Amino acid sequence: MIIERNMERTDLPLVVIPACFPSMVPYLERSLDEIAAKARVRMHTDMTLDLDEILNRLAGADVAMTTGIHFTNDILDRLVPTLRCITFGGTGIANFVDIDHAHDLGLMLCNAVHYGDNAVAEHTIALLFEITHKAGRLDVRTRAEGWPGSDITEIGGLTMGLIGFGGIGHRVAELAHGLGMNLTVWARHPDDETLQQLGARRASSIDDVFATADVVSPHLALNDATRGIITASHLDLLRPGSIFLNTARAELVAPGALEQRLRKGDIFAGLDVFSPEPLPADAPLRDCPNTVLTPHVAWRSGKALAGIVQQNVRSVIAFLDGGSYNVV
Structure with missing residues (x-):
């Protein structure tokens, strides 16, 4: 029309x-x-x-x-x-x-x-909940299988590592803090007063975030300085059982680096952004069982x-x- x-x-x-x-x-x-x-x-x-x-x-x-x-x-x-x-x-x-x-x-x-600072931040946490508590997947299985058993992971006490601390990163930090998570933050221009209020540790580098956090979530704008800022070497620092979330831009990650890390099968990813979009039918991410994928909807409240x-x-x-x- x-x-x-x-x-x-x-x-x-x-x-x-x-x-x-x-x-x-x-x-x-x-x-x-x-x-x-x-x-x-x-x-x-x-x-x-x-x-x-x-x-x-x-x-x-x-x-x-x-x-x-x-x-x-x-x-x-x-x-x-x-x-x-x-x-x-x-x-x-x-x-x-x-x-x-x-x-x-x-x-x-x-x-x-x-x-959409709050909408994207909430969706980031929703992806985290789906990976740790599996509510959506268990709903599907319960309807299909009757009574599937499954362990879950508590979020309280885990360390959330944030890369970038603008409006969305700040809001994610507030929500994670409210859930009892510890916070580690790397930013070019960190707000030390706010970090102190949230009890967050200021990371010395992006490497520091990936090496110490249980959950890593980038919140950076995409530009020439940030394109590919997260490398395969960073992702290799993730410990088994770690979670990588991305509701910012897929291009913040070096091409192919996340798929390569996920193939090891020992980490999880919750993703709302992809390159290219829409996500192609033959994209390797579609076949990764250790992922939760949503079609770039975090901003659409x-x-x-x-x-x-x-x-x-x-x-x-x-x-x-x-x-x-x-x-x-």
């Missing part, structure tokens, strides 16, 4: 939402009148990732409001000079757009920040979706007014 506002006003700039997740539709639809006070608006309510279709839908657009669309440099080249601004429904826009190339083309890029839309709309309005908001 296509929803439009002001399309007869060809004197106004055109804002296009070329695709969106179904759960985002009501939040976006409620925002259209606000944008329509300054522009024409066309919203496509389905979620397509076909780049030819995206290109057709964005023809003539001045602003693109996007979520989950990977823009190739060729697509950007073909959309400019009409397209002047892209808003992205998330923080990690570098995973979807070549930022340097977009800036070379004169495009303004805007993202959304801290909208109602509160988080509302926050994304609110910030993206604010970015669009600022751009149309000649200003800026959340510019990358």
Whole structure:
């Protein structure tokens, strides 16, 4: 379905939402009148990732409001000079757009920040619970087998090792602390006062985290400095029975390093992010029994979706007014 506002006003700039997740539709639809006070608006309510279709839908657009669309440099080249601004429904826009190339083309890029800190942190802990307490898997087995036996692992007393201590990492630390976990944190710019309040130990290095923690969870933005920052050598430091969680970005881990470590069969992983996405049908991770996999949904709570839309709309309005908001 296509929803439009002001399309007869060809004197106004055109804002296009070329695709969106179904759960985002009501939040976006409620925002259209606000944008329509300054522009024409066309919203496509389905979620397509076909780049030819995206290109057709964005023809003539001045602003693109996007979520989950990977823009190739060729697509950007073909959309400019009409397209002047892209808003992205998330923080990690570098995973979807070549930022340097977009800036070379004169495009303004805007993202959304801290909208899903709590949602992602809760999902991180949910993955940890599923690995240690197996509630979902035991539900499936109980229905199919009648009364399967299984041991569980208590979380209290385990050490949670965090790599990165921004909004999400901080919230994970709070939740883990509340569960009685010990905390070890490595960050480039640690908040020592907060670490002290949570009783967290400041790690000397990433190696330190992997060598001492029972559970390791990275919470870093993806950029040139962090891509592949977790290496096979780091993962080899994990002790048998350790758990690796990733709700940040798969590209923080060197390609193939996690799969290689998981093949040893002595650690567990809870993953919500992959490279590429969607996870291919023949991806080795699908056949790893010591994993819990979810399809990049940690950010998709109602509160988080509302926050994304609110910030993206604010970015669009600022751009149309000649200003800026959340510019990358």
